[in-house]
Amino acid sequence: MPRRRHAALMLVALSALAACSAGPSTRPVIAVHGDGGDQPPVVVPSGPREVPPLAEGDEVGLSWSGCTGSTLDRMGDTAPAGNREYECAQLTVRLDAPNRPGRGSLGLGLLRVGTGGSPLVVVGDADGEPGSLKAARLAASLPADVLSTFTLIGVDRRGTGQSDGVQCVPDVARAGIVESDPAEETQDDLLEAVGRASQECVLDLENRLPAVDSWRASADLEQLREALGVPHLNAIGVGDGSKVLTLYASRFPDRIGRMVFDGAPDPTLDVQGVTEARAVAAEAAFAAFQADCAVRGCPLGAAATDRFKALLGTLRTAPIRGEDVDLTPGTATVAVLAGLADRPRWPALADALVAAEGGDGTKLTSFVEPLLLDSDDNPPWLDAGIVTGCNDTTTRIPPERVAGLTEDWRGKHPLFGAYFARKLLTCGPFPVPQPATVPKLVGAPPIVVLTSAADPVTPAAGGERAAQALPAGVLIGWQGAGHGALGNSSCATTAARDFLVDAKVPTSGTVCPP
Structure with missing residues (x-):
């Protein structure tokens, strides 16, 4: 790295987690559009739906190669212990800048770890550790049967990590x-x-600048789902990654799989x-x-x-x-x-x-x-x-x-x-973006939302409101501190495991001890 030449970031747990999948809705169905392109409207039932079944992946167009050594190097001294093997790949997605719809492309970096047949995508914060490395860390902290049921697929959202990077600030x-x-x-x-x-x-970025946002990152996940060859997207959203998954759910409601939000941004403030x-x-x-x-x-x-x-x-x-x-x-x-x-x-x-x-x-x-x-x-x-x-x-x-x-x-x-x-000064000089029209999420299976009582990145009260805004949000509150409960709270991790692996929906409002 070159030297910078200029001097110039209660309660104990409620007892057992209940399996309470919601039954089929009797409310009218509502037609919604997918990604706004030339696809026909998708008709999905409004209200809560059952937890989708797991499916084996049938990958199309992804070429994986070993990247264990380089991944450990990227994590440096904070690499988790263990002898796991990592593989990496690149996925080409549409750029879709507002002034160039359908034109241009960029590459997304992917990492996979685990032996399970169903893919479980990991999406992280835009300004934090890339999803590929977050998936590698989660593999060391999640229960073993999560890794034998699923293969974690860490995705470096556009502009981050091993994706076509945004590196424009002097x-x-x-x-x-x-x-x-x-x-x-x-x-x-x-x-x-x-x-x-x-x-x-x-x-530096020119027409790519307005294309680096959460809205287009959600469309990237649909291309990833297609490449993985599964009917539903199973995913973990960490922090701001939960926002990307919420947008995905709004755009592609019939493709929502088993989703866990580990710290979700406040959608109301x-x-x-x-x-x-x-x-x-x-x-x-x-x-x-x-x-x-x-x-x-x-x-x-x-x-x-x-x-x-x-x-x-x-x-x-x-x-x-x-x-x-x-x-x-x-x-x-x-x-x-x-x-x-x-x-x-x-x-x-x-x-x-x-x-x-x-x-x-x-x-x-x-x-x-x-x-x-x-x-x-x-x-x-x-x-x-x-x-x-x-x-x-x-x-x-x-x-x-x-x-x-x-x-x-x-x-x-x-x-x-x-x-x-x-x-709050940061965005002042940046161009004001053209806002996307986000479809209202009117029907979805249960989505588990984990909060941490003292989370300095995605505060717990915002996560609670994020869960309330979902058609079937299920809230698990960890009374600890830090960004993210997965791997830090055994209670919250068990709740996520039971939901992801066994489709057991925990009791909303469950409180996990510090």
């Missing part, structure tokens, strides 16, 4: 966005960085509301991190909050220079948020904060390097996250409004409020 702009101090009185430096990011992405909700959840996650530190006797003890604030103050006057990224108050904030989201890495996060107190910033900056740095197999996460996020909303909040929110949220959410308020 190094200096990435650094400027991440290193920007939330406590700065002016927004000038951050505005300059996001403005430069927008300028370069518009020039606007961008400002969602962003403030994340600030609230991040504060709760840090409180849980501090409590965990006290219980474990970690080096921060019970004073994690005070010591983090003190570290930010020290970095404000004496940032720690690094080879690829400097540890500033902004970098430290993004690093802590990334660490809070990844529950298994909390011990490493505590150690990294202590090391930073002693002048060693490398452990803490390692949490933000995936967002910023490019390698042959891991393009920066930040670029695709910004482009997708800005294409998924028409909202653009003016700087003067953001300045007011920054002051307000700094008072209400002292650790992370200012940071999240300033994130």
Whole structure:
């Protein structure tokens, strides 16, 4: 990697999970269109439907090859233990930019792991770990019979991972966005960085820019389903990947298979509301991190909050220079948020904060390097996250409004409020997208929605509203902290396993202990 040349992220569980598949609907059927192309309308029953049966895949046009070594290299020191074999492939999908419908194409990176006959697709966050690597990690944490019933198919959604990547933000702009101090009185430096990011992405991506969004990612999944040769799409959506699956369900309601949403975005709040909700959840996650530190006797003890604030103050006057990224108050904030989201890495996060107190910033900056740095197999996460996020909303909040929110949220959410308020500047200079007309989802089989009580990426209250918005949403609430309950909560993981493997629908409202 080249050195950056410019200085510039209760209750115990209710007892048994009941099998309660909904019976056939007696309500009238409603005709809906598929992907808006030349396909005839699909007639599906409204209301809840039964859990679809599993089917063996009959792949068409996918050529898999071994990629175990390269996958482990991509995961680096955080690779899960075990001797699993991974295979990778590329799927060509239609670009379908608004100004070039039906023209152009791009490649999607796929990874498969497992021995089961039915494919189970894994879709991740646009600004987080690519779906291929998320599938590799899930394979190490899911029950064994999930991997003998299904083959996990991790998909790097458009612009991420091994797909045709979005890599348009200049190094200096990435650094400027991440290193920007939330406590700065002016927004000038951050505005300059996001403005430069927008300028370069518009020039570099041209007609591809508006095509990198969740709407088109949902159409990619239909092409993937066809290539896998199955009548229904079985899938796990992680965080923002759940939004892609919701759009898929709305567009292709007769092809919904067994789906689990592990942390779902709030479909009812606007961008400002969602962003403030994340600030609230991040504060709760840090409180849980501090409590965990006290219980474990970690080096921060019970004073994690005070010591983090003190570290930010020290970095404000004496940032720690690094080879690829400097540890500033902004970098430290993004690093802590990334660490809070990844529950298994909390011990490493505590150690990294202590090391930073002693002048060693490398452990803490390692949490933000995936967002910023490019390698042959891991393009920066930040670029695709910004482009997708800005294409998924028409909202653009003016700087003067953001300045007011920054002051307000700094008072209400002292650790992370200012940071999240300033994130609202990111999309300002980007072109406003042409919004898609999303069909109303009126009929669907049960979909299991998992929430985490202190999830700084997709807060639990938003996931609850996402479950309520589904025709047959089934809510499982884990009282823990971090982004995602699968693999972190044995109770939530068992509920997902019983649904995916045995078609047992858990009792909605089940609460899983921390």
